[in-house]
Amino acid sequence: MLREPVVKKLINDPADVLAESLRGVEAAHPELRVDHEHRIVYRARAKSDGKVALISGGGSGHEPLHGGFVGPGMLDAACAGEVFTSPTPDQMVEATTVVDRGAGVLHIVKNYTGDVMNFEMAGEMAAADGGVDVRTVVTRDDVAVEDSTYTAGRRGVGVTVLLEKIVGAAAEEGQDLDAVESLAQRVSDGGRSMGIALTSCTVPSAGRPTFDLPEDEIEVGVGIHGEPGRHREALTGASEIARQLVDPVLADHDFTTGPTIALLNGMGGTPLIELYLMYGEVTRLLASAGVEVARCLVGNYITSLDMAGASLTLLAADEEMVRLWDAPVSTPGLRWGA
Amino acid sequence: MLREPVVKKLINDPADVLAESLRGVEAAHPELRVDHEHRIVYRARAKSDGKVALISGGGSGHEPLHGGFVGPGMLDAACAGEVFTSPTPDQMVEATTVVDRGAGVLHIVKNYTGDVMNFEMAGEMAAADGGVDVRTVVTRDDVAVEDSTYTAGRRGVGVTVLLEKIVGAAAEEGQDLDAVESLAQRVSDGGRSMGIALTSCTVPSAGRPTFDLPEDEIEVGVGIHGEPGRHREALTGASEIARQLVDPVLADHDFTTGPTIALLNGMGGTPLIELYLMYGEVTRLLASAGVEVARCLVGNYITSLDMAGASLTLLAADEEMVRLWDAPVSTPGLRWGA
Amino acid sequence: MTQSLTQAQLVAWLGAFRDAVHEHRAHLTELDAAIGDADHGTNLTRGMDAVMALVDSDDVPDTAASLLKAVGMKLVSTVGGASGPLYGTFFLRAAAAAGDAETLDAEAVLGMLRAGVEGLASRGKASVGDKTMVDALAPAVQALADAVGRGDGLPAGLRAAAVAAAEGREATTPLEARKGRASYLGERSTGHTDPGAASATMLVEALADAVA
Amino acid sequence: MTQSLTQAQLVAWLGAFRDAVHEHRAHLTELDAAIGDADHGTNLTRGMDAVMALVDSDDVPDTAASLLKAVGMKLVSTVGGASGPLYGTFFLRAAAAAGDAETLDAEAVLGMLRAGVEGLASRGKASVGDKTMVDALAPAVQALADAVGRGDGLPAGLRAAAVAAAEGREATTPLEARKGRASYLGERSTGHTDPGAASATMLVEALADAVA
């Protein structure tokens, strides 16, 4: 059975990618429960009553984000949209109703027009139905995008992972909705990211790379949807590329006043050996800039399908955030202490 | 600073990839200790006296294997060779001496001529020095390769990950060298794997893809070194490709007599959304063949740099292996219960 | 001219829009690949297929308002991304404006479209010149309003609206985007036509065709 | 003809092999890409660079045996992969065969090379026809033995050995590999020259050049 048109991916019909991938998630993770109709990933064992619940969601193609971060110490549910397409309000309303344990629900939204509008409509619908107290935090950490009140503002990228972990721990230990919301906002405010791409990615339904990039050029300032970056530059060595990640992040925020949590993230098509090499370069630059990395992650956590590239996220943390970072977490994508 | 020749990777000089990547490993993982001279990754806190130690090693480019599997419940040390090149005997001798806690050392070797000969020489050298009781297990699970006494035999691939986990748990709980060795052999004997590739990988020092593959063809029966497979076939849908993985594995061994541990492994360049989709297809086929998957892993565990593709490993386990599988493990690449 | 929009024409509008989206699916996705994330054609195809499954079913709503509302809900729940809430809001607001009007004369159609476009623009916080679908839709409403003011009647008014939409779409090409994904590209967004403006033009053209 | 191999010629041999490996590095890697893992040129370059750093240093061992042993150890500890232990064993066994002979006449050189090749073959459990470096090395030793038997002298004998090695290398092309990585390819390994046979031929040619 040949496929038409040919897309070189481990898929069947491009229209079925999400639905079929969720079948695999269900098969691989008995600790999760998948609602296939609404495309929601839940914990198999819901949180106990009286605890704040966390929901995130967004387009697919960023795995393990978000479904891979559902579990004790992190999310209660994740709504999966089509590849690179925000999920819809009805999914969020359904998830909100299901996970609420009477203590309210925090929606974690990456700042993309689609995500924001869909979560907004969900919030309106949930409020109209009454009952659940829903708060929203919108991450906007991508320093590649100039911020302005006239534009869509910065994209939400890597800090979302750190936020889901830290705030998830706070909710798990029983902090109330106000505390959870304000912590989430503080984490969001303290995060900055920058990404580069060596290649485009290929959206299954589009069938070919979103952009073409000459062999000797990289895209600087990319997000996580295969969109081109702010500009192209000549391909250089990793030490120079590390500078292109570190400099704009440090220029945008002061990371020398307390502990920093770092994420050196792969875009999906970059092997770990390169990510570690990059992390070595990054830490050298951070050390000479007086940034003390208290905790870090190196790996593929918020990806852009098969794109080759990397992003750096720094979070200006405090002792409380570091403590919550260290708290047990047990999800397919992040697991420790449990 | 432009690079010459241009290789589109996050690296500096291709000759320095391994050394620089180990710097990043050291920076990212305070729970590990890196001997840069010998290119060995150790646990920062050595095992207690009287326990059997486990060493593995091989060419780099397969991360997280092996360095990412060093830690409580799994390996004591990993010797890193250059990309796709076995490490050298002096590395193994050094690691063996360092990790021995008086109870002997198990060498875990993937069946490749280079790995086998280098570990063999290391064994000879260690024996000549006297002192450490060294045993060796050689994994040879790749059913793509015809087995014969006249040839190099089957390659060792995915089962190595499962073996390091299961046997690591046995060593951790204090089983002696004989028990550890015979368990390792049983795990090795019970594992079967099959891999396919959608693309080649690019070895940094070679600078271009090891092989060319038309847009509508896949390599069937690949190993983990970017070598071409046994043959090429037309690109089909994931359900058909799943069959190409499952059928030869089931044809080679009976997996219906006890619990099975499954690994659906990505080759490094395949995004998680595709791996989960493939796993969904694989479990469907396994279920209809009467195979009961007791435990599974889906993700990039034994990779081939940036190759796009996947491999399936099944291990005919027993209750003891499943128990040891569930035991705590705390490494960068696998972590649970701890 | 006192023509009014029939329920059959509404249905024909939706069908014509679905057909246009199908026909130009690859083109819409290509426009989106250049300055977005390569899914606009896919998103609208999914949404309009779902809409037509509803419209072609036995229990298709039989008033303009209920039909438009059902369409809006369906788009909101199947499209996702930016265009889902935007087109969804357009139809939901249009439905509200249609109310329980028995016949949709030119004035009513104008009121309906204006409400839809205003709702969409406020949902997206977008103004003309931001390089979005609003750049095609707002001039279309204005052209229809002018035509209605002149008493031109619905077919001519909608034809004028379609022409204005196409002009608005073309006008997005040189702009630097201020809203949506394309805004992340900064200057690099110039020189590309906005995919949403392209699909919005098809929406207006489909309506003009349906009442022609 | 009673010529014998001097220490300077040994050093020249190693230098010539290093140069050949450098010159043909890309070619060796290309051969390895076709039926292996694309690193043979890189592996030998790394190894021979390390060897020459040792040879060019102040404390270069001053007997044949100690020099060859140091070379073997260096290759074992820097090359890795299959070729590291194989070439390493070749030099270690050659060193042992050289023993404390004061002069290396043709007989001694033959004994040295034969011991080296036998050691290599037994390390790799390889026989002629398996499509490995043994396919070049074994005929080379045989040719040298024949020449020595005829009393041809070292330069002519090594030239004959080099020719035989090159023939052996060419003969690997049609073979299906039974050892090493290429064996995983089964039938697909046919039609490609074995990279190790190619580098082994360079090794013999370098020796012939050094005593010419």
Ligand SMILES: Nc1ncnc2c1ncn2[C@@H]1O[C@H](COP(=O)(O)OP(=O)(O)O)[C@@H](O)[C@H]1O
């Ligand atoms: N804030 C906004 N206001 C109005 N229209 C917008 C806004 N953001 C995006 N759009 C429109 O949506 C189109 C993109 O839709 P689509 O590709 O389906 O969604 P996404 O951008 O989420 O992938 C853009 O071309 C633009 O016309």
Ligand SMILES: Nc1ncnc2c1ncn2[C@@H]1O[C@H](COP(=O)(O)OP(=O)(O)O)[C@@H](O)[C@H]1O
């Ligand atoms: N068992 C063996 N016996 C003899 N020579 C071998 C054997 N296995 C491999 N070789 C030789 O080694 C060469 C490959 O060397 P190299 O590429 O450096 O190592 P690797 O295969 O580990 O990448 C082959 O071309 C072949 O000539």
Ligand SMILES: [Mg+2]
């Ligand atoms: Mg989208």
Ligand SMILES: [Mg+2]
């Ligand atoms: Mg190799």
Ligand SMILES: [Mg+2]
């Ligand atoms: Mg889009």
Ligand SMILES: [Mg+2]
């Ligand atoms: Mg090789």
